[in-house]
Amino acid sequence: xxxxxxxxxxxxxxxxxxxxxxxxxxxxxxxxxxxxxxxxxxxxxxxxxxxxxxxxxxxxxxxxxxxxxxxxxxxxxxxxxxxxxxxxxxxxxxxxxxxxxxxxxxxxxxxxxxxxxxxxxxxxxxxxxxxxxxxxxxxxxxxxxxxxxxxxxxxxxxxxxx
Amino acid sequence: xxxxxxxxxxxxxxxxxxxxxxxxxxxxxxxxxxxxxxxxxxxxxxxxxxxxxxxxxxxxxxxxxxxxxxxxxxxxxxxxxxxxxxxxxxxxxxxxxxxxxxxxxxxxxxxxxxxxxxxxxxxxxxxxxxxxxxxxxxxxxxxxxxxxxxxxxxxxxxxxxxxxxxxxxxxxxxxxxxxxxxxxxxxxxxxxxxxxxxxxxxxxxxxxxxxxxxxxxxxxxxxxxxxxxxxxxxxxxxxxxxxxxxxxxxxxxxxxxxxxxxxxxxxxxxxxxxxxxxxxxxxxxxxxxxxxxxxxxxxxxxxxxxxxxxxxxxxxxxxxxxxxxxxxxxxxxxxxxxxxxxxxxxxxxxxxxxxxxxxxxxxxxxxxxxxxxxxxxxxxxxxxxxxxxxxxxxxxxxxxxxxxxxxxxxxxxxxxxxxxxxxxxxxxxxxxxxxxxxxxxxxxxxxxxxxxxxxxxxxxxxxxxxxxxxxxxxxxxxxxxxxxxxxxxxxxxxxxxxxxxxxxxxxxxxxxxxxxxxxxxxxxxxxxxxxxxxxxxxxxxxxxxxxxxxxxx
Numbered sequence: 001x002x003x004x005x006x007x008x009x010x011x012x013x014x015x016x017x018x019x020x021x022x023x024x025x026x027x028x029x030x031x032x033x034x035x036x037x038x039x040x041x042x043x044x045x046x047x048x049x050x051x052x053x054x055x056x057x058x059x060x061x062x063x064x065x066x067x068x069x070x071x072x073x074x075x076x077x078x079x080x081x082x083x084x085x086x087x088x089x090x091x092x093x094x095x096x097x098x099x100x101x102x103x104x105x106x107x108x109x110x111x112x113x114x115x116x117x118x119x120x121x122x123x124x125x126x127x128x129x130x131x132x133x134x135x136x137x138x139x140x141x142x143x144x145x146x147x148x149x150x151x152x153x154x155x156x157x158x159x160x161x162x
Numbered sequence: 163x164x165x166x167x168x169x170x171x172x173x174x175x176x177x178x179x180x181x182x183x184x185x186x187x188x189x190x191x192x193x194x195x196x197x198x199x200x201x202x203x204x205x206x207x208x209x210x211x212x213x214x215x216x217x218x219x220x221x222x223x224x225x226x227x228x229x230x231x232x233x234x235x236x237x238x239x240x241x242x243x244x245x246x247x248x249x250x251x252x253x254x255x256x257x258x259x260x261x262x263x264x265x266x267x268x269x270x271x272x273x274x275x276x277x278x279x280x281x282x283x284x285x286x287x288x289x290x291x292x293x294x295x296x297x298x299x300x301x302x303x304x305x306x307x308x309x310x311x312x313x314x315x316x317x318x319x320x321x322x323x324x325x326x327x328x329x330x331x332x333x334x335x336x337x338x339x340x341x342x343x344x345x346x347x348x349x350x351x352x353x354x355x356x357x358x359x360x361x362x363x364x365x366x367x368x369x370x371x372x373x374x375x376x377x378x379x380x381x382x383x384x385x386x387x388x389x390x391x392x393x394x395x396x397x398x399x400x401x402x403x404x405x406x407x408x409x410x411x412x413x414x415x416x417x418x419x420x421x422x423x424x425x426x427x428x429x430x431x432x433x434x435x436x437x438x439x440x441x442x443x444x445x446x447x448x449x450x451x452x453x454x455x456x457x458x459x460x461x462x463x464x465x466x467x468x469x470x471x472x473x474x475x476x477x478x479x480x481x482x483x484x485x486x487x488x489x490x491x492x493x494x495x496x497x498x499x500x501x502x503x504x505x506x507x508x509x510x511x512x513x514x515x516x517x518x519x520x521x522x523x524x525x526x527x528x529x530x531x532x533x534x535x536x537x538x539x540x541x542x543x544x545x546x547x548x549x550x551x552x553x554x555x556x557x558x559x560x561x562x563x564x565x566x567x568x569x570x571x572x573x574x575x576x577x578x579x580x581x582x583x584x585x586x587x588x589x590x591x592x593x594x595x596x597x598x599x600x601x602x603x604x605x606x607x608x609x610x611x612x613x614x615x616x617x618x619x620x621x622x623x624x625x626x627x628x629x630x631x632x633x634x635x636x637x638x639x640x641x642x643x644x645x646x647x648x649x650x651x652x653x654x655x656x657x658x659x660x661x662x663x664x665x666x667x668x669x670x671x672x673x674x675x676x677x678x679x680x681x682x683x684x685x686x687x688x689x690x691x692x693x694x695x696x697x698x699x700x701x702x703x704x705x706x707x708x709x710x711x712x713x714x715x
Contacts, residue, residue, distance in 0.1 A: 010339060014289075018281060025282045055467070062464035068286040068306060071340040 032149030091141035186232020189259030213243020218575030223582035234272030249565025253312035285313030293326035310343025347478035356490030362431035371398030372436015381484035420510035449707030540596030542626035570599030594646035655687035
């Protein structure tokens with residue numbers, strides 16, 4: 001099973017190391033981890049995707065909460081908007097360019113760089129959408145993939161951070 | 163004001179009475195400031211000794227222990243002591259000197275990334291990067307170390323920070339967005355627990371080190387008497403209730419008595435207070451107390467459900483929770499259960515073969531002669547015999563390295579405990595192997611006239627490992643013989659300026675203890691040449707359930 005947790009932390013040097021070190025030491029598996037700023041300058045937000053069962057999720061949450069610089073940990077696995085951004089460098093010989101452009105449009109992606117025989121495609125969406133698009137691109141030959149990892153936010157009026 | 167002076171003033175504000183440490187280049191500025199202060203400083207002979215001494219001081223007094231060490235090797239030498247304090251939730255604050263900020267990251271002389279190194283073994287740590295934040299950090303460090311579930315905090319202070327000029331403005335309160343320990347137990351949960359207790363036919367209390375930390379010994383004893391319920395303790399929980407109390411069954415787990423282990427295993431309700439269900443306490447967790455429901459009281463929510471499933475968790479301060487719980491309870495005798503436990507107690511007492519020179523006898527006699535002494539232990543057989551045969555009377559009387567199992571802890575910890583409680587006799591029950599690991603602190607004891615007593619159960623082996631090799635590794639005694647029967651601890655003690663005595667026969671024990679009593683104002687090392695074959699029994703073999711216990715012979 002996979003869980004997505006949002007961790008609100010103080011924006012101080014070393015916080016990322018503390019969080020990462022905790023995962024390593026306790027033997028939790030990180031699938032992806034993103035960090036970024038928030039609406040407040042003194043706070044950062046991490047979105048971490050963890051592999052494990054309910055017990056692992058419980059321990060991860062509790063252990064994270066013990067870190068002094070961690071302010072709030074929320075499980076945003078359910079009922080949330082999840083997005084990831086992905087850049088794909090794909091082979092694009094002239095006879096295939098039309099197909100690739102069409103597929104990119106269907107997935108609401110954008111071609112952000114055009115070279116002699118390749119494109120860089122930018123695509124955003126949830127994990128499944130990005131996986132599906134990558135699968136389609138394999139037919140043309142993928143040269144490089146860069147994914148940001150997931151960010152997430154709970155739907156509706158409630159804030160996960162208050 | 164020079165930051166170093168402001169820093170020392172901050173320590174005075176925190177009520178620091180004593181510091182254990184060793185000066186060095188990166189912390190010299192702070193030592194210079196300390197020269198003008200009334201705070202007592204004890205220069206240990208190794209930084210590991212300083213951290214254990216501060217830890218022993220903290221456990222004996224309930225106050226925060228303070229350590230100073232210089233950068234690089236000074237700082238790295240504190241690591242074992244910090245890990246030890248972390249595992250046993252002991253409040254210490256370690257201040258390390260660091261190379262100047264401009265040199266950090268350059269592999270400068272005596273530079274070590276001590277905040278990086280200690281991250282997983284501190285409750286929190288700081289590298290001071292701005293002189294203006296120094297006093298706030300000191301304030302936070304003491305606050306974090308001593309509140310909630312206590313633990314070690316390390317503050318790394320670059321040399322140029324201690325040399326900087328700052329204003330002395332000591333913050334009156336601490337504001338930490340992400341740190342708010344919860345002390346009040348949830349009233350509904352407390353009520354629910356009380357209902358379970360009233361219904362239980364075979365209730366038992368399992369008391370851990372959290373009882374001491376919360377100063378909840380009185381409330382725990384009252385709870386036991388109110389229900390009434392028998393009490394077993396973890397190693398760290400020794401002293402949660404007087405071991406002379408009829409409801410106390412002593413300590414439980416790998417080397418607990420058979421009756422304590424049986425009572426815990428056969429109970430239908432465990433009221434666990436301030437313990438973390440370590441593998442040494444539970445034995446094989448899947449076989450642990452199969453019929454018991456579990457109430458778990460702990461201030462650290464992460465301990466609940468970590469090792470053992472729990473039916474009623476209560477997060478908060480044990481003292482408060484136990485006092486509230488008592489209000490919902492009425493005395494109800496459970497005759498059948500009481501009789502059963504009494505029967506086990508009579509049938510399976512702690513015992514050992516009396517012929518020869520047995521370490522257990524030394525400890526039984528020590529308990530008889532020094533019933534009020536603070537006992538520290540090293541780690542291994544000596545520790546388990548002390549736990550089995552020294553009956554503890556009052557809180558904070560028994561100080562031992564439980565979680566980390568640090569050989570070399572007991573002696574410097576005894577030194578710290580003696581500094582905290584100068585009017586009490588303090589005895590380190592030691593093994594020959596463990597004592598040698600921090601023996602240099604004899605110099606400290608003699609120099610500062612800290613008259614601790616060391617009773618060495620000298621069997622010439624790393625005895626606990628030897629025991630495992632005998633029982634589980636077909637008597638292949640790989641690397642455990644250390645030949646300490648060839649060493650004269652008596653002469654070593656004399657060489658340091660302490661008293662040393664060698665005891666060859668059990669018939670000499672009483673006279674020696676009388677002599678030790680008469681020399682309570684000097685450090686004394688007694689070398690008991692005990693039988694090397696003596697084992698710690700009973701024993702639950704690793705991986706087995708608590709009832710699968712090898713009995714004493």
